[in-house]
Every structure is written in C-alpha cells, then in structure tokens.
Amino acid sequence: MISANLSAIFYLISGVLFILALRGLSSPETSRQGNFFGILGMIIAVTVTFLSIGNFSSGFVFVLIFILVGGSIGAFIAYRIPMTAMPELVAGFHSLVGLAAVFVAISAFLNPAAFNLGMPGNIKLGSLIEMSIGAAVGAITFSGSVIAFLKLQGIMSGSPITFKGQHPLNAIILISIIALIYLLCSTQSSNLFWILLAVSFLIGFLIIIPIGGADMPVVISMLNSYSGWAAAGIGFTLENTALIITGALVGSSGAILSYIMCKGMNRSFFNVILGGFGATDEKSSGSSKEQRPVKSGNADDAAFLMKNASSVIIVPGYGMAVAQAQHALREMVDTLKKNDIKVSYAIHPVAGRMPGHMNVLLAEANVPYDEVFELEEINNDFANADVAFVIGANDVTNPVAKTDPQSPIYGMPVLDVEKCKSVLFVKRSLSPGYAGIDNDLFYKENTLMLFADAKKMTEDITKNL
Amino acid sequence: MEIDPLIFRLSIFILSIFVGYYVVWSVTPSLHTPLMSVTNAISSVIIVGAIIAGLSGNSDSVFNTSSIFGFLAIALAAINIFGGFLVTQRMLAMYKKKKKEKK
Numbered sequence: 296m297i298s299a300n301l302s303a304i305f306y307l308i309s310g311v312l313f314i315l316a317l318r319g320l321s322s323p324e325t326s327r328q329g330n331f332f333g334i335l336g337m338i339i340a341v342t343v344t345f346l347s348i349g350n351f352s353s354g355f356v357f358v359l360i361f362i363l364v365g366g367s368i369g370a371f372i373a374y375r376i377p378m379t380a381m382p383e384l385v386a387g388f389h390s391l392v393g394l395a396a397v398f399v400a401i402s403a404f405l406n407p408a409a410f411n412l413g414m415p416g417n418i419k420l421g422s423l424i425e426m427s428i429g430a431a432v433g434a435i436t437f438s439g440s441v442i443a444f445l446k447l448q449g450i451m452s453g454s455p456i457t458f459k460g461q462h463p464l465n466a467i468i469l470i471s472i473i474a475l476i477y478l479l480c481s482t483q484s485s486n487l488f489w490i491l492l493a494v495s496f497l498i499g500f501l502i503i504i505p506i507g508g509a510d511m512p513v514v515i516s517m518l519n520s521y522s523g524w525a526a527a528g529i530g531f532t533l534e535n536t537a538l539i540i541t542g543a544l545v546g547s548s549g550a551i552l553s554y555i556m557c558k559g560m561n562r563s564f565f566n567v568i569l570g571g572f573g574a575t576d577e578k579s580s581g582s583s584k585e586q587r588p589v590k591s592g593n594a595d596d597a598a599f600l601m602k603n604a605s606s607v608i609i610v611p612g613y614g615m616a617v618a619q620a621q622h623a624l625r626e627m628v629d630t631l632k633k634n635d636i637k638v639s640y641a642i643h644p645v646a647g648r649m650p651g652h653m654n655v656l657l658a659e660a661n662v663p664y665d666e667v668f669e670l671e672e673i674n675n676d677f678a679n680a681d682v683a684f685v686i687g688a689n690d691v692t693n694p695v696a697k698t699d700p701q702s703p704i705y706g707m708p709v710l711d712v713e714k715c716k717s718v719l720f721v722k723r724s725l726s727p728g729y730a731g732i733d734n735d736l737f738y739k740e741n742t743l744m745l746f747a748d749a750k751k752m753t754e755d756i757t758k759n760l
Numbered sequence: 761m762e763i764d765p766l767i768f769r770l771s772i773f774i775l776s777i778f779v780g781y782y783v784v785w786s787v788t789p790s791l792h793t794p795l796m797s798v799t800n801a802i803s804s805v806i807i808v809g810a811i812i813a814g815l816s817g818n819s820d821s822v823f824n825t826s827s828i829f830g831f832l833a834i835a836l837a838a839i840n841i842f843g844g845f846l847v848t849q850r851m852l853a854m855y856k857k858k859k860k861e862k863k
Contacts, residue, residue, distance in 0.1 A: 309805070326791060361831050651794070654789070664856070
C-alpha cells in the first residue's frame with residue numbers, strides 16, 4: 296500500500312506521459328514513440344491503482360480476469376479490423392468509454408464509501424454534481440456513438456432522420472437534464488439518478504439521428520470530445536489527476552477536430568448538429584436537373600491520357616474506401632512512376648468518414664506519406680498538372696462552391712481539380728454526391744467520366760498502361 | 761481560510777485544456793485518425809475508477825451491485841485500452857517515408 300500523496304504523483308506522471316503521447320503525433324517519425332509513452336502512462340496508472348488499494352484478496356483475481364477478457368477482445372479487434380472500417384471502430388470505442396463512465400458513476404453512486412465520497416443518501420454535494428455530470432455525458436456519448444456506429448456500419452440508413460418538433464423536443468430534454476441534476480443534488484434520490492441516466496441515453500440517440508452520413512467526420516470528432524469530458528467528470532469525482540488531465544486533453548482534441556471538419560465543409564457547428572442537410576437539398580435539385588452531355592470513356596482512354604502526362608494528381612474520397620481500391624490505386628501509381636510520371640495525392644479535410652481517414656488508407660497501401668498533401672499545400676499545383684484522377688470523391692471537387700452563391704456548398708473550400716489539363720473522374724453513375732447537388736465538373740470539356748467500380752477501373756487502367 | 765482542493769483540481773483541468781489545445785493543433789492532419797484512436801485509448805484510464813469500484817466489495821462477498829458495475833466497466837475499458845493502443849500501433853507502423861523500391 297502506498298500513500299495517497301505518492302500515488303497522486305504517479306497519476307500526475309501518467310498524465311504527463313499522455314500529453315507526450317499526443318505530442319508525438321506531430322510527425323509520423325515521432326508518433327510511434329508517442330504511442331509508447333501512452334502505453335507506459337496507462338501501465339503506471341493501473342499499477343498505482345492496485346498498489347494504493349493494496350487489497351490483494353479474491354477480488355483482485357477477478358479484476359485481472361476482467362482485464363484479460365476485455366484486453367483479448369480489444370487486441371483481437373485491433374488486429375482483425377480492416378483499415379476501411381476505422382470510423383466504425385472509433386465510434387464503437389467511444390461508446391465503450393461512455394458506457395464505462397456510466398458504470399463507474401453508478402458504482403460510485405451505489406457505494407460512495409468505497410470512493411471516500413460519503414454514505415449512500417448522503418453523498419458529498421460536490422462529488423454528486425461531478426458524478427451526475429460524468430454519468431450524463433457518458434450516457435450521451437454511449438447512445439450517440441452507438442447510432443454513429445450503426446450509421447457508419449450501414450445497419451442504419453445514413454440519411455438524416457428528421458421529424459417535426461425535433462429541435463424543441465431536444466431543447467426540452469436538455470433543460471430537463473439540468474433540472475434533474477439540480478433535483479438529484481438537493482434530494483439525493485436514487486430514482487432521480489436512474490431517470491437522469493435514461494433521459495441522457497435518449498438525448499444522445501436523438502442528437503445523432505438527424506445527422507447524415509457525410510457529416511460523420513464532425514459527429515465522430517464531437518463524440519470523441521464528449522468521451523473526454525465524461526472521463527474528466529469522473530476524474531473530478533475520484534479526485535484523480537491522471538483522469539482529469541486525460542479528460543481535458545481528449546475533450547479539447549475532439550473539439551478541435553470538430554472545428555477543423557466544420558471548416559472543411561464551411562458550415563457552422565450548429566448547422567451540422569441541427570442536421571437534416573442532405574434531406575432538404577435533394578428535393579430542390581431533382582426538379583432542375585436537365586440532361587447535359589458528358590464525355591465518358593473506358594480504361595484504355597484513361598491509360599492513354601495518363602501515359603502522355605508528365606504529372607498526375609490523385610484525389611481520393613470515400614468511394615475509394617467503399618471499393619477498397621487503395622491497393623489497386625497504388626499499383627497503378629507504381630506503373631505511372633516507372634514511366635517517369637510525377638504523382639502526388641491531394642486530400643480534402645473532409646474526404647472519407649473521419650478525420651485523416653484517407654491518409655490511413657493510403658498508408659496502408661504503402662503510399663509514402665510525403666507524397667500525400669493537404670488541400671492548402673497542393674491546390675495551386677492543379678493548374679500545372681496534366682491529369683487529375685478523381686477516385687471516389689465528388690462534392691469536394693465541385694467548382695460550384697466557388698462560383699454559385701445559391702449553392703448549398705458555396706464557400707466550402709474545394710480542390711481546384713478543374714484547372715488541370717484533363718480530369719478523369721471514376722464514378723459508378725452520374726448521381727449527385729451527398730450534398731445532393733450536381734457536380735459541374737462532370738460536364739466540363741476536359742473531363743472524362745469513367746463509369747465503373749473504382750477498384751475494377753483502376754486495375755483495368757493499370758493493365759492498359 | 762484554506763483553499764478547497766477542488767480548486768486545485770479545477771486549475772489542473774483548465775490548464776490541461778490549454779495544453780491539449782496547443783498540442784492537438786500541432787498534430788499533423790495526416791495523423792488525425794491515429795489521434796482519435798489514441799485519445800480513445802488514453803481516455804480509458806477511467807479503468808482506474810473501475811478498479812476501485814470492482815474492489816469495493818469486502819472479502820466475504822466480492823460481488824455486490826456496486827462492484828459488478830465496476831467489473832463490467834473494467835472489461836469495457838480494457839477492450840478500449842488494448843484495442844486503442846494496438847490499432848494505433850498498427851496504423852502508425854504503416855506510415856512510411858519515400859524509399860528506394862523494395863521489390
């Protein structure tokens with residue numbers, strides 16, 4: 296058994312190690328070391344907890360068993376999960392953090408003496424406030440992440456679910472959560488605690504259902520942030536520095552990512568959260584759709600164009616992930632490089648279903664990260680490039696965002712693909728993208744549409760090169 | 761008058777938010793997905809609370825309502841810790857610089 300002061304110092308050390316873990320991610324070279332710091336911090340925190348309890352009775356064995364069971368499940372998932380499913384995985388993991396926070400809060404509420412928080416029915420006021428906030432945020436994180444997971448997994452439709460009176464209803468529920476926490480703290484009633492949990496689960500569910508599939512990058516980042524605040528709430532209850540530091544780190548990390556994602560779509564955070572974006576716009580574009588001529592080609596044409604190019608820029612999007620085309624793409628690029636063609640990749644901030652999704656997929660396919668560029672770094676290069684190869688992206692290349700103030704995506708930063716000498720656009724059909732608007736790029740003189748599955752088309756092009 | 765320890769914790773919390781703010785802005789955008797998976801893993805340090813809850817029972821009965829919730833939370837957090845760190849490791853191992861062709 297070690298003293299409370301000593302364990303507090305160790306918790307502080309593990310908190311600092313967690314900061315270093317995030318710090319390491321500033322460049323790929325230091326990132327692996329960062330991850331190691333994170334693991335070390337976790338080992339210290341868990342070991343110190345055991346030592347400070349000092350109770351190595353039969354309960355200890357069960358703790359180890361549960362860690363082993365959970366750990367093996369986690370390790371199994373980590374090794375088996377395909378990189379394309381990373382958004383689902385992260386959403387799933389968020390839900391577990393949320394649920395764990397709820398369980399810890401329940402446990403502390405039922406047996407406050409074990410945590411030095413007072414007696415049941417007479418819990419210290421401060422602790423009760425912290426506990427109920429942690430529990431409520433944890434519950435919201437859990438149910439919200441479950442919905443996000445179902446939407447990403449395709450079990451639930453990705454299109455927004457909206458109904459009349461949705462926003463007033465949500466507002467009432469949010470206010471009632473605050474009222475419940477107040478009542479709970481003044482009465483210490485356990486019934487109110489359960490009602491608070493139930494209502495929080497409900498609001499988490501209601502907040503996420505109106506948000507559409509392509510807004511998932513924002514949702515995942517937001518839930519990331521929530522899971523942090525939930526952990527911080529529990530950290531205050533347990534008076535644990537490691538948990539407070541981590542909660543604050545994760546909370547601000549998620550908040551920053553949500554901000555970056557919103558900026559990538561030129562939409563305000565509230566606009567995304569209030570949801571229903573895709574649903575309203577699809578109708579308006581349906582009526583104004585006239586038949587415009589498009590040029591379509593086959594793999595042979597595309598190969599010919601690329602063979603005669605001296606530089607090619609590749610624009611990947613969510614469609615590439617769906618078709619699992621990253622490896623085929625990399626093979627195509629290898630062939631291009633053998634012909635002394637310069638190839639780079641352009642990644643829009645909101646390409647894919649989570650922040651950095653495309654980068655991971657390209658890394659998986661062995662694309663060196665110094666060939667992959669962010670929007671600001673590469674946007675000027677399109678004018679000098681011969682061919683832009685758009686694979687699975689759509690709205691993020693739409694020039695309408697720059698020209699038409701009427702368009703719902705006006706003002707969104709887009710990749711200047713149309714400035715290339717020629718554009719190859721791999722797509723399964725002419726259907727509009729998520730925003731429900733036609734892409735002007737399809738009808739440009741220098742655009743060649745390649746109607747096919749992304750993976751198959753890429754393979755065919757490679758054969759023809 | 762003595763300062764409530766809560767104020768110290770609050771100070772740590774607020775300062776950590778600022779640390780987080782600057783550290784996360786320095787994360788390169790290409791590593792945003794590993795950032796999410798690693799934050800996932802470290803927020804599971806909530807397992808500390810779960811362990812305390814799990815061991816809250818006395819020696820006669822390891823399991824009571826409170827400790828069962830603790831044990832469940834331990835399992836959930838453990839999934840996240842192992843899963844989160846390992847999947848991050850797996851992703852980071854894939855980020856490579858341009859090299860001479862291997863094959």
